[in-house]
Amino acid sequence: MIAQLIRTNRFNLRLRLLLILLASFLVLLVVATFAILAEHHRQTHKASEQGS
Incomplete structure (x- = not known):
């Protein structure tokens, strides 16, 4: 029983x-997925601002 x-x-x-x-x-x-998506969003936003 003990065993x-x-x-x-x-x-x-x-x-x-x-x-x-x-x-x-x-x-x-x-957390990693959120960080990657946030960075992707930031890069996309930055690229769209530069294109304008």
């Missing part, structure tokens, strides 16, 4: 760590 609890706790810990890493990756992906 099963230890295995379950390890599994839960691994699962929690995996979920935390996955959530962190998704947050970084969203």
